[in-house]
Amino acid sequence: MPDDHTKSAEKHCVAPNRPMTCDLCDVRERSICADLNPREFAHVEKTMARRHVAKNKALMAEGEPNESLYIVVDGSFRLSKMLEDGRRQVTGFLFRGDFIGVRSTQSSAYTAEALEDSIVCFFPHRYLDEIAIDSPGVKDRLIARGQTEYHKAQDHIVLLGKKTAEERVLSFIEVIDKTIGADEGAQTRAVPFPMPRQDVADYLGLRLETLSRTLAALKQDGRILELQRRFVVIPKPK
Amino acid sequence: MMRFMKPHWRKYLGARAPRYTSFPSALHFDEQVTAVDFAARLREISLYEPLSIYVHVPFCRQMCWYCGCSMRVENDYARALRYVDALLLEVSRIGEILNGSGQPLSVHFGGGTPNYLQVDEIARILGAIESSLGLTDSTKLAIELDPRLIRGSDVARLAMLGFGRISIGVQDFDPDVQAAINRIQSFELVENAVGEMRGAGVNDISFDLLFGLPKQTPASFRDTMEKTIALAPDRVAIFGYAHLPAALPRQRLIEESTLPSSDIRIELSELADAMMIAAGYRRIGFDHYAKPDNALARADREGRLRRNFQGFTDDIAETTIAVGASAISEIEGLYAQNAKDLGEYYDRLGRGELATARGLAPSPRERIIGAAIRDLLCRFETEISAVLARVSPHEANAICGRLDALEADGVIEWRGDLIAITEGAGPLARIVAMALDPYENPVCGMTNRPFARAI
Numbered sequence: 041m042p043d044d045h046t047k048s049a050e051k052h053c054v055a056p057n058r059p060m061t062c063d064l065c066d067v068r069e070r071s072i073c074a075d076l077n078p079r080e081f082a083h084v085e086k087t088m089a090r091r092h093v094a095k096n097k098a099l100m101a102e103g104e105p106n107e108s109l110y111i112v113v114d115g116s117f118r119l120s121k122m123l124e125d126g127r128r129q130v131t132g133f134l135f136r137g138d139f140i141g142v143r144s145t146q147s148s149a150y151t152a153e154a155l156e157d158s159i160v161c162f163f164p165h166r167y168l169d170e171i172a173i174d175s176p177g178v179k180d181r182l183i184a185r186g187q188t189e190y191h192k193a194q195d196h197i198v199l200l201g202k203k204t205a206e207e208r209v210l211s212f213i214e215v216i217d218k219t220i221g222a223d224e225g226a227q228t229r230a231v232p233f234p235m236p237r238q239d240v241a242d243y244l245g246l247r248l249e250t251l252s253r254t255l256a257a258l259k260q261d262g263r264i265l266e267l268q269r270r271f272v273v274i275p276k277p278k
Numbered sequence: 279m280m281r282f283m284k285p286h287w288r289k290y291l292g293a294r295a296p297r298y299t300s301f302p303s304a305l306h307f308d309e310q311v312t313a314v315d316f317a318a319r320l321r322e323i324s325l326y327e328p329l330s331i332y333v334h335v336p337f338c339r340q341m342c343w344y345c346g347c348s349m350r351v352e353n354d355y356a357r358a359l360r361y362v363d364a365l366l367l368e369v370s371r372i373g374e375i376l377n378g379s380g381q382p383l384s385v386h387f388g389g390g391t392p393n394y395l396q397v398d399e400i401a402r403i404l405g406a407i408e409s410s411l412g413l414t415d416s417t418k419l420a421i422e423l424d425p426r427l428i429r430g431s432d433v434a435r436l437a438m439l440g441f442g443r444i445s446i447g448v449q450d451f452d453p454d455v456q457a458a459i460n461r462i463q464s465f466e467l468v469e470n471a472v473g474e475m476r477g478a479g480v481n482d483i484s485f486d487l488l489f490g491l492p493k494q495t496p497a498s499f500r501d502t503m504e505k506t507i508a509l510a511p512d513r514v515a516i517f518g519y520a521h522l523p524a525a526l527p528r529q530r531l532i533e534e535s536t537l538p539s540s541d542i543r544i545e546l547s548e549l550a551d552a553m554m555i556a557a558g559y560r561r562i563g564f565d566h567y568a569k570p571d572n573a574l575a576r577a578d579r580e581g582r583l584r585r586n587f588q589g590f591t592d593d594i595a596e597t598t599i600a601v602g603a604s605a606i607s608e609i610e611g612l613y614a615q616n617a618k619d620l621g622e623y624y625d626r627l628g629r630g631e632l633a634t635a636r637g638l639a640p641s642p643r644e645r646i647i648g649a650a651i652r653d654l655l656c657r658f659e660t661e662i663s664a665v666l667a668r669v670s671p672h673e674a675n676a677i678c679g680r681l682d683a684l685e686a687d688g689v690i691e692w693r694g695d696l697i698a699i700t701e702g703a704g705p706l707a708r709i710v711a712m713a714l715d716p717y718e719n720p721v722c723g724m725t726n727r728p729f730a731r732a733i
Binding site: 121123124125127129131193196197198199200201202203204205238241242244245246247248250 | 328378408409440
């Protein structure tokens with residue numbers, strides 16, 4: 041299915057919705073531009089555009105061309121790919137500060153769909169490549185602080201290699217905590233779950249019933265303090 | 279009633295043909311394939327590669343005299359529990375090697391009699407597969423049940439575990455036939471089982487029937503078919519009984535004089551076929567039938583039908599990981615069969631190894647022939663230029679000679695480089711496959727091995 045959103049957004053990469061400065065960007069210090077020098081930053085900023093992606097809309101579709109590097113400024117995305125039998129395999133989640141579309145391609149390996157109303161910035165690769173002529177390595181420095189789809193694949197391999205449902209669920213919470221968790225008081229962390237439970241189950245290679253049972257057991261023994269649909273509260277890791 | 283068997287085709291019916299659930303068949307397996315080879319292939323499985331998981335439960339409460347499966351009669355449940363422990367160990371060992379790679383699309387429990395095990399044990403095995411290999415809510419779970427062993431809430435509990443496909447060994451409803459094969463199960467028993475399955479939301483129920491059993495007559499088999507159709511299973515597999523008493527001692531308990539003649543066998547098979555088609559089922563391959571809206575029928579319509587050790591399937595996974603004694607895995611063409619003997623199966627696992635005892639790594643040439651045979655059986659046509667290019671000129675001549683004879687008899691027709699089985703000759707698909715099989719047509723020296731009759 042052609043992704044009209046992506047296509048129309050591409051056309052507008054230097055259009056009026058391009059931000060004049062990056063002051064609005066919540067993640068600027070943390071990931072996008074921290075490793076760029078001022079000259080590179082000025083270049084990169086000119087080629088950047090911002091885009092809203094409504095919940096459940098695709099930012100990128102498997103099998104479709106993609107020519108931009110995206111950075112999640114706000115919100116979250118699910119990465120998935122179709123298996124041969126038409127089933128969807130959830131392969132990862134993107135949060136604030138994460139990157140996707142690290143290489144320009146005629147056929148994306150993933151579909152990225154917004155789990156909530158989200159905002160991304162994007163840089164067409166052809167401009168980044170032009171900047172790279174003057175500033176070799178600019179792309180690498182741009183994404184130095186964030187995680188890309190390749191990191192997500194690595195995460196998934198590690199999670200799926202865990203031996204028990206409990207280990208997989210705990211590791212998953214830990215990964216999410218490191219990315220978007222926040223202190224909630226001195227002793228506890230709130231870890232958002234912007235994705236439906238079914239996505240978590242599919243991602244971890246567990247059945248929904250097993251995931252629910254495992255979460256309930258973790259709540260029971262105190263490794264989860266509060267279990268809500270959209271977040272969990274855990275003790276602060278030592 | 280449709281008469282699909284032309285008189286001059288009858289000469290093919292006495293011929294014995296392999297079932298071709300693999301090529302080369304398991305009879306060619308040897309000990310050159312070891313657990314080391316199997317482990318090496320397991321390590322090559324990619325992260326999202328679709329897997330089909332097979333779990334073999336070799337136990338039965340009593341012996342059915344027709345059976346050709348790898349099974350043993352067991353009266354001591356403690357011994358079954360020991361087997362379950364071994365299965366859990368095997369699953370976890372395979373999981374350690376896979377380390378998260380491969381995604382199971384389906385899990386099939388076969389036997390023997392899977393429900394010789396209680397539902398608690400089946401749940402534990404499933405839990406081990408979930409922990410070690412991963413399961414999702416869309417993984418299709420299937421199990422074969424002996425209706426005589428279904429207890430209390432078994433069916434409801436299996437449905438709760440997620441089993442959406444259940445197959446029942448029916449064989450024949452006639453009491454005389456049942457007595458002659460030592461498998462006595464009333465129509466009401468099967469009817470109740472089907473009712474429980476429907477009540478529990480199982481919407482893919484499959485029956486296995488056999489023709490050519492002792493004491494079967496066209497009248498008795500018509501009655502069996504009527505009862506089958508009345509219960510409206512979603513799939514029906516109708517196999518020809520293979521009487522091979524020399525190879526299968528238990529079949530010596532069947533009185534040979536009570537077996538139907540080969541003319542009656544043909545009549546039984548035609549009768550069953552006509553009744554299934556009249557009842558609205560779609561013919562799948564040469565021995566399966568499915569309701570038109572069933573997943574198997576959809577796969578057949580869309581050209582996705584495949585063949586594995588369980589027969590015709592809509593499973594798209596090309597990799598089968600099979601656990602349990604005698605179970606056969608297939609990865610990238612490598613067949614690896616576990617030890618058949620329980621003691622040996624336990625010993626290998628106890629030594630910290632995988633249970634592989636034998637197998638076969640098909641040569642490139644065998645893989646090409648195997649692919650052509652699968653095409654013939656699943657789609658009734660295949661391109662044979664690749665086969666002819668890979669065999670010796672001598673063999674190519676011999677294959678063409680056999681195909682010419684089949685063409686002259688109207689069993690196949692050539693369409694360019696394709697050979698296609700003609701309308702109505704589907705039941706002879708295995709005979710056509712055999713024409714491509716160098717092992718079934720020994721040039722010199724090789725002995726013929728005993729196989730089931732094609733019809």
